[in-house]
Amino acid sequence: MYMFAFMENSTLRKYTHGLVLAPMAGSTDSAFRRICRRMGATAVVTEMVAAAGLSRRSVKSHKLLRFNNEEKPIGVQLFGKRPGDFERAAELVSKLGFDFIDINAGCPVKKVVNSGSGSALLRNIPALIAIVRAVSSNTSLPVTVKIRIGWSPEEPVPDSLPALLAGEGAAAIAVHGRYRSDMFSGEVRKGEIERIVRNSPVPVIANGDSRSVCDALDLLDATGAAGLMIGRGSLGNPWIFRGLTTGEPLDAYPLPREVISTIWQQYEMMSEYIPVNHLYSILRGQLLKYIRGFRGAADLRGRAVGVDCREDLSDILSELEELLIAERQRNS
Numbered sequence: 001m002y003m004f005a006f007m008e009n010s011t012l013r014k015y016t017h018g019l020v021l022a023p024m025a026g027s028t029d030s031a032f033r034r035i036c037r038r039m040g041a042t043a044v045v046t047e048m049v050a051a052a053g054l055s056r057r058s059v060k061s062h063k064l065l066r067f068n069n070e071e072k073p074i075g076v077q078l079f080g081k082r083p084g085d086f087e088r089a090a091e092l093v094s095k096l097g098f099d100f101i102d103i104n105a106g107c108p109v110k111k112v113v114n115s116g117s118g119s120a121l122l123r124n125i126p127a128l129i130a131i132v133r134a135v136s137s138n139t140s141l142p143v144t145v146k147i148r149i150g151w152s153p154e155e156p157v158p159d160s161l162p163a164l165l166a167g168e169g170a171a172a173i174a175v176h177g178r179y180r181s182d183m184f185s186g187e188v189r190k191g192e193i194e195r196i197v198r199n200s201p202v203p204v205i206a207n208g209d210s211r212s213v214c215d216a217l218d219l220l221d222a223t224g225a226a227g228l229m230i231g232r233g234s235l236g237n238p239w240i241f242r243g244l245t246t247g248e249p250l251d252a253y254p255l256p257r258e259v260i261s262t263i264w265q266q267y268e269m270m271s272e273y274i275p276v277n278h279l280y281s282i283l284r285g286q287l288l289k290y291i292r293g294f295r296g297a298a299d300l301r302g303r304a305v306g307v308d309c310r311e312d313l314s315d316i317l318s319e320l321e322e323l324l325i326a327e328r329q330r331n332s
């Protein structure tokens with residue numbers, strides 16, 4: 001039934017132009033972004049990078065700018081609070097081959113908010129506007145802004161915000177449908193995203209809780225947004241992008257051997273730029289996301305947390321393939 005509705009869905013064309021992998025610090029590194037582009041994400045964004053760190057030439061911040069041409073179109077996401085830092089950062093990143101610059105006005109983390117950055121900017125609209133202006137006037141790249149629906153139910157973003165951002169040069173706005181006070185819990189408030197869509201002169205990309213192709217389509221239909229941004233629902237399941245772009249949700253389910261080869265590809269790409277002493281701790285975080293939702297997953301996850309060399313990984317992936325094959329046989 002839903003499948004039929006999907007095939008009829010006239011919005012399909014719209015979101016194939018805007019099916020974006022959400023930036024997720026610590027998760028959406030270059031390797032995962034490449035995997036998601038191969039699966040059909042139409043754009044990706046770097047993890048958030050401190051504008052101040054770039055101006056200071058911090059090595060940590062500069063490492064976050066690494067990307068591979070296969071990821072393009074790729075945006076770089078900047079966070080901070082001082083327009084001067086954004087001016088310098090925009091100038092610098094504009095020379096590196098990125099396709100757009102995104103401004104973070106949604107991060108709810110205490111440390112970020114207490115410094116006046118991230119979603120703190122939603123209660124300081126003049127500062128946010130000054131930042132958008134600082135970036136727009138120091139780059140020829142399109143500028144986008146990622147916001148939440150407000151600080152709290154008592155302090156939603158004003159209806160005038162989308163036009164203000166557009167007036168300073170924002171070409172699109174991504175909206176995570178939660179207040180800062182929600183952090184990451186509770187249901188996404190689709191009606192509030194829809195309010196922003198209605199008030200925005202530029203395309204809005206809806207974001208929040210798309211864990212499946214159906215969730216994603218519901219979010220799109222409920223909000224009338226021009227595009228979708230998917231975060232946690234893609235971790236361990238980059239096939240969600242394939243389900244959305246092919247118009248066949250069932251295509252989203254990969255064969256066991258494809259799961260295994262995807263993890264190997266991700267591992268090989270990660271080893272290109274992560275030193276071996278850090279590789280396995282970072283890989284384990286990614287690997288665990290793939291090991292869920294089938295019989296035997298909990299046990300296997302227990303062993304996967306110990307992976308610290310290629311041989312261990314190979315053993316875990318052999319077991320994973322067997323469990324996935326058994327699961328498929330049970331479900332067929």
Ligand SMILES: Cc1cc2nc3c(=O)[nH]c(=O)nc-3n(C[C@H](O)[C@H](O)[C@H](O)COP(=O)(O)O)c2cc1C
Nearest residue numbers: 022023024025047048146176208209210230231232
């Ligand atoms: C671990 C983690 C890291 C995140 N890092 C960022 C970030 O660097 N920049 C940003 O704008 N949002 C960040 N987010 C928020 C996501 O981009 C997204 O807005 C949020 O997870 C809701 O979408 P989802 O339900 O599809 O995951 C992060 C979320 C998570 C869970």
